[in-house]
Amino acid sequence: MATDDTQSLQSLGITPYFSSSSRDLRLDLNYRNIQRLPYDLFKLEDLQWLNLNVNKLHELPLEFGALRKLRWLYLENNLFDRFPDVLCELTALVRLYLSTNSLKMIPRDICRLTELRWLDLSDNSFWEFPLGLCDSALSKLERLIMDNNKLTCLPAQVSILKGLKTFHLSDNQLEWLPQTICDMVKLEELQLTNNPLKTLPAYFGERLKRLRILVCKGCPFIQPLKNSVDKGMTSLREYQGVINRRCEHSGLVYFKKQNDGSGEKPCYRMRTRPRGVAVIIDNLSDLGSKDRDEDGRTSTPSGHSSSDILRSVLLKLGFNVRMMRGLMSLDIISALRFISLEDHSYFDCLMVCVLSYGGQGKVIGPDGVSVDVKQLMEIFSRENCPSLADKPKMFFLQVLDKHPSSSPRSPGASGSPAVTPRNLNKGGKRSSQMSEDPTAALIPDDDDFLLTVAMVPPAAVCESLRDVYTLYVNVLFGMMEKYARKLNILDVVNAVHSEVRTIRIATVDGKGTSIKPIIQSSLKYNLYLSVPTTLVTPTSSLGMASP
Incomplete structure (x- = not known):
């Protein structure tokens, strides 16, 4: 029950008043506990x-819908863990905090707030951008504040908010931005600090x-993009313009019509x-080899048959697959260097999949x-x-965060996970290798x-x-096989990571845990693992040449 029948505005010593400037009826109930x-x-x-800021409200009663003329509503610093559905009935709302x-x-019914111009959702617990906001009915929305949440990406549909002028996304976990953000042509201010x-x-x-x-x-932008951003929008436009003209001239980018009707988007050539x-x-x-019945028969697919599943998917996606097993650390480096010395002029891309032991930002070989x-x-x-x-x-x-010499542990084992001397510092504590910032730069200072x-x-x-394949690899390559030809690779990976985060893993202490995959991307364009039958000539308004 969100209404107190024994408490009145008079008992609280509160009286509504008229604004001296706009003459609208106002009421302050903030800081009232x-x-x-x-x-x-x-x-x-x-x-x-x-104004209901700084109270202890966790729901709103249905009677709240009687305030049909409400235009400004402040609900900051309360205890709401779900959006009050009754707010969607206040169709005169212009600002909502x-x-x-x-x-x-x-809720998707927020699209009923067709007069909404300002919306502040900062300092909440959003893991995903609310798709309910991606609705053309919210065409008057000009200011959206989502600072200090847990967003890892924006959906392509965010471009539906074409009237947006101010967009705040600071202090999230954004790993990449969709190409469709370039369609939000009325944007005047974009805040991306600390992503x-x-x-x-x-x-x-x-x-x-x-x-x-x-x-x-x-x-942590790659260089020289960072220098261009630091100098301002003019410098950024010049820097990106040079790169885009180079890729257009060499035919490495083409423009693909999107199924969602959002127009042509730049894509890497896949020919x-x-x-x-x-x-x-x-x-x-x-x-x-450890997954066997007592009589020695293999009860689940062997290591080779499991990794062959990857090979099968990549062959279907049109790759020349090289399979390597049990490589020592220096052999990994040597193998990749050998491949880098080959002529890739007639290829469109490269893929490397590594399953190994390791730590944050590191791969550890059997040695x-x-x-x-x-x-x-x-x-x-x-x-x-x-x-x-x-x-x-x-x-x-996909990395097992342990040393290869660590013995596997069963659910009934006691104590903490095995830790080898390599993972201990002089004080006997687990080294920083396993606790580095997961957002630390792992990719080179280079595009693509x-x-x-x-x-x-x-x-x-x-x-x-x-077990390992079930946790990540099967999900990743299963979705790639199904969607990589139809969807941008970053959208596919984001869907994979959303699913993987929901998988609970048994732990030695019985509490359970989950994987929190990360993405680091310097891809300039969308990437579809398909061969287009026709190439779309880009529009002349952008001054782009045909690939």
Whole structure:
């Protein structure tokens, strides 16, 4: 019950008043420690401005819908963990402030608030951008504040908010921005401070001509993009323009009509068969030998048959697949360097999939020697592998966060996970290798890289390769086989990560855990793993040449 029948506005010493400037009826109930609203509040049918900030409200009663003329509503610093459905009945709302609550979702009925111009959802608990906001009925929305949530990406449908002028997304976990953000041509201010973004969409500067304020402090952009952003929008437009003209002239980018009707979007060219080399480095195949019945028969697919599933998917996607198993750390480096020396001029991309032991930002071979992920990726940088310059290079890593010499643990085992001397510092504590910032730069300072890392926590019970594949690899390559030809690869990976986060993993202490995969991307364009039958000529308004 969200109404207090024993409490009135008079008992609280509160009186509605008229604004001296606009003459609208207002009421201040902020800082009142209110848990339930006074019963006579809903008799104020002409109320247009209501301040309920800093109270202890966790729901709103149905009677709240009687305030039909309400235009400004403040509900900041309360205890809402779900969006009050009754708010969708207040169709006269122009400004709605809901910051500093615990909201996770927005109902689709919010599209009924067709007069809404300002919406503040900062300091809440959104893991995903509310798709309910991506509705053309909200065409008057000009200011959207979503700072300090847990967003990892924006949906392509965000471009439906074409009237948006101010967009605040600081202090989230955004790993990439969709190309469709370039369609929000009325944007004047975009705040992206403290997000793990490595790049911006290629036509960001050219399309967003009205954008005057771009704040990206704390974003670890690749160089020289960072220098251009720091100098301002003019510098960014010049920098991106040079790159785009180069790729257009060389035919490495084409423009694809989107099924959602959002127009043409720049995409990496995918014309060749095979489309490129795909390397699978499987250093976990030995786990398969441990998954046997007592009579010695293999009860689940062996390590080889499991990794062959990857090979099958990549062959279907048109790759020239190279399978490598049990490589020592230096052998991993040597194998990738050898591939980088090949001529990739007639290929469109590269893919590397690594299953191994390791730590945050590192891969550990069977010899116990660690290699930085960034070191492996830099082998294919523009300087080291010129024939892959301006072409997408994809790295998918599934890493068991433990040393290869650690024995597998069963659910009934006691104590903490095995820790080897390599993971201990002088004080006997677990080293920082396993606790580094997951947003630290792992990709090179170069365009056209995609890295996804799924770190299986050290306490997880993983006794077979089947377990490891079920956690991430099967989900990833299953969705790639199904959708990679139809959807942008980043959208596919984001869907994979959303599903993987819901998988609970048994741990030695019985509490359970989950994988929280990360994405680091410097891809300039959309990437579809398909061969287009026809190429779309880009519109002349952008001054782009046909590929």
